[in-house]
Amino acid sequence: xxxxxxxxxxxxxxxxxxxxxxxxxxxxxxxxxxxxxxxxxxxxxxxxxxxxxxxxxxxxxxxxxxxxxxxxxxxxxxxxxxxxxxxxxxxxxxxxxxxxxxxxxxxxxxxxxxxxxxxxxxxxxxxxxxxxxxxxxxxxxxxxxxxxxxxxxxxxxxxxxxxxxxxxxxxxxxxxxxxxxxxxxxxxxxxxxxxxxxxxxxxxxxxxxxxxxxxxxxxxxxxxxxxxxxxxxxxxxxxxxxxxxxxxxxxxxxxxxxxxxxxxxxxxxxxxxxxxxxxxxxxxxxxxxxxxxxxxxxxxxxxxxxxxxxxxxxxxxxxxxxxxxxxxxxxxxxxxxxxxxxxxxxxxxxxxxxxxxxxxxxxxxxxxxxxxxxxxxxxxxxxxxxxxxxxxxxxxxxxxxxxxxxxxxxxxxxxxxxxxxxxxxxxxxxxxxxxxxxxxxxxxxxxxxxxxxx
RNA sequence: GGCGCGGUAGCCAAGUGGUAAGGCCGAGGUCUGCAAAACCUCUAUGCGCCGGUUCAAUUCCGGCCCGCGCCUCCA
Numbered sequence: 001x002x003x004x005x006x007x008x009x010x011x012x013x014x015x016x017x018x019x020x021x022x023x024x025x026x027x028x029x030x031x032x033x034x035x036x037x038x039x040x041x042x043x044x045x046x047x048x049x050x051x052x053x054x055x056x057x058x059x060x061x062x063x064x065x066x067x068x069x070x071x072x073x074x075x076x077x078x079x080x081x082x083x084x085x086x087x088x089x090x091x092x093x094x095x096x097x098x099x100x101x102x103x104x105x106x107x108x109x110x111x112x113x114x115x116x117x118x119x120x121x122x123x124x125x126x127x128x129x130x131x132x133x134x135x136x137x138x139x140x141x142x143x144x145x146x147x148x149x150x151x152x153x154x155x156x157x158x159x160x161x162x163x164x165x166x167x168x169x170x171x172x173x174x175x176x177x178x179x180x181x182x183x184x185x186x187x188x189x190x191x192x193x194x195x196x197x198x199x200x201x202x203x204x205x206x207x208x209x210x211x212x213x214x215x216x217x218x219x220x221x222x223x224x225x226x227x228x229x230x231x232x233x234x235x236x237x238x239x240x241x242x243x244x245x246x247x248x249x250x251x252x253x254x255x256x257x258x259x260x261x262x263x264x265x266x267x268x269x270x271x272x273x274x275x276x277x278x279x280x281x282x283x284x285x286x287x288x289x290x291x292x293x294x295x296x297x298x299x300x301x302x303x304x305x306x307x308x309x310x311x312x313x314x315x316x317x318x319x320x321x322x323x324x325x326x327x328x329x330x331x332x333x334x335x336x337x338x339x340x341x342x343x344x345x346x347x348x349x350x351x352x353x354x355x356x357x358x359x360x361x362x363x364x365x366x367x368x369x370x371x372x373x374x375x376x377x378x379x380x381x382x383x384x385x386x387x388x389x390x391x392x393x394x395x396x397x398x399x400x401x402x403x404x405x406x407x408x409x410x411x412x413x414x415x416x417x418x419x420x421x422x423x424x425x426x427x428x429x430x431x432x433x434x435x436x437x438x439x440x441x442x443x444x445x446x447x448x449x450x451x452x453x454x
Numbered sequence: 455g456g457c458g459c460g461g462u463a464g465c466c467a468a469g470u471g472g473u474a475a476g477g478c479c480g481a482g483g484u485c486u487g488c489a490a491a492a493c494c495u496c497u498a499u500g501c502g503c504c505g506g507u508u509c510a511a512u513u514c515c516g517g518c519c520c521g522c523g524c525c526u527c528c529a
Contacts, residue, residue: 029529030529031529032529033527033528033529038529039529041528041529042528042529043529044529045529046529048529049529072527075527076527077527077528160457160524160525161457161458162457162525182526183526185526185527186526186527213527214527215527235529236528236529237458237459237523237524237529238523238524238528238529239528239529240524241457241524241525241526242525242526242527243526243527243528245526246526246527265529266529267459267523267529268522268523268524268528268529269529270522270523273521273522274521274522275522275523301477302466305466305467305477306466306467306468307467307468309459310459310460310467311459311460311522311523312466312467313465313466313467313522314466315465315466317465317466317478317479318465318466318467318477318478320478320479321465321466321477321478321479322466322477322478323478324477324478324479325476325477325478327491328477331491331492331493352468358468360466360467360468360475360476360477361467361468361469361475361476362468363467363468363476363477364467364468364469364475364476364477365468365475365476366476367475367476367477368475368476371476417487417488420487422487422488425487425488426487426488426489429488429489433489438489438490439489439490440489440490440491441486441488441489441490447490449490
């Protein structure tokens with residue numbers, strides 16, 4: 001069964017298939033801006049896209065998928081950070097790129113095949129801008145910036161239905177810029193010494209030195225690494241407008257061909273029922289959750305527990321639920337034997353994933369199957385399911401070091417237990433619990449763990 | 455104001471024109487000195503409210519209420 005996925009442009013489910021004769025599926029996912037740690041909302045998008053990537057590889061073959069995800073390493077926010085920290089742009093973006101990679105690895109996200117950066121593709125962006133200027137789709141503003149003229153692209157707004165919108169009239173940015181029309185957007189931003197520090201490059205012909213506008217980087221990097229027409233372009237819903245709308249305009253005017261055959265947008269994560277923000281105190285990075293004792297795999301599971309095209313309400317309770325569900329899967333895995341079963345009992349799981357990436361339905365199907373009285377599943381078939389979800393069931397990472405006094409108590413209790421002095425042993429268990437530790441007895445030894453969160 | 459999404463058990467969350475997957479929590483049980491783990495059983499006559507269509511609606515249509523998102527550089 002082919003993978004069906006909702007297309008944000010045509011607003012219906014469409015099968016995914018490579019269009020290029022080489023049979024390679026061309027997949028572009030808008031990546032992060034590297035100026036701060038990514039939050040779990042960002043990671044919802046990347047985890048969802050990672051499952052998509054895995055499904056595509058299962059469908060077309062691992063060598064028949066080319067996955068590109070960019071790193072935005074020059075824009076208002078990254079430059080703002082250099083000004084705030086008084087450090088070079090490259091130093092800041094490298095730091096947060098490394099952090100992003102570490103988080104992705106912890107969440108078991110496959111690395112994209114190409115991870116291009118905006119600063120690494122200035123030439124390509126300038127080239128495109130020059131073509132757009134030559135074709136009359138872009139113009140130089142008085143300050144030397146270059147803007148895209150949306151009036152030159154009649155199809156503008158198809159993705160976001162912008163023409164049907166009544167734009168808010170209050171737009172302070174309009175006066176500050178030098179564009180002809182309020183809808184026009186920057187392809188190239190002229191250098192501003194007071195804001196930009198030492199961040200600048202030579203601009204397109206006739207334009208001033210400066211830096212690329214945000215949108216053009218994706219158009220240029222896609223053209224370079226995937227070609228003029230790609231099979232799938234994805235990102236968070238917030239990118240629908242203006243980012244993706246603008247990418248379509250730039251790329252199609254420049255190249256004269258269809259830009260992306262399929263658009264997919266995953267919805268936002270809510271935390272405690274509302275949008276995440278630092279001021280509301282409901283803003284989490286992966287590191288924040290790990291500090292609270294949750295494993296990255298539990299985070300991944302929680303992020304997949306809602307339909308990707310629906311807002312997902314993330315709570316600490318859902319983290320706990322995810323951890324417990326993973327433990328159930330881990331226990332089930334140990335009952336499986338390598339060999340044997342030919343038919344795939346997990347077919348319904350894949351069917352749900354292939355039906356618009358319905359991860360919650362797929363997880364439901366998975367548990368329904370493993371809850372059956374007699375499951376004829378092989379370890380291999382189960383592992384294939386885990387591979388698709390990107391779930392690793394390794395035992396939880398070693399806990400924090402056990403303090404010496406706790407260890408001493410535990411040792412004392414173990415001795416008492418061996419001597420069958422159960423009264424003493426129970427009293428010591430109480431003491432350990434009061435100190436926040438749980439002692440798990442085994443046949444020949446014991447294990448200490450911090451008490452479970454309620 | 456415009457565009458869009460959603461309201462299903464204590465929490466999270468699928469789904470369907472014929473009467474509700476799954477996870478967590480909770481309860482009971484089996485098993486272990488205890489604890490933990492594991493395993494078994496149970497847990498929505500109900501799907502925001504009011505109408506309508508229909509033999510039949512949570513599922514379709516209309517109205518209303520509530521929540522959330524976007525509306526120029528936020529995944």
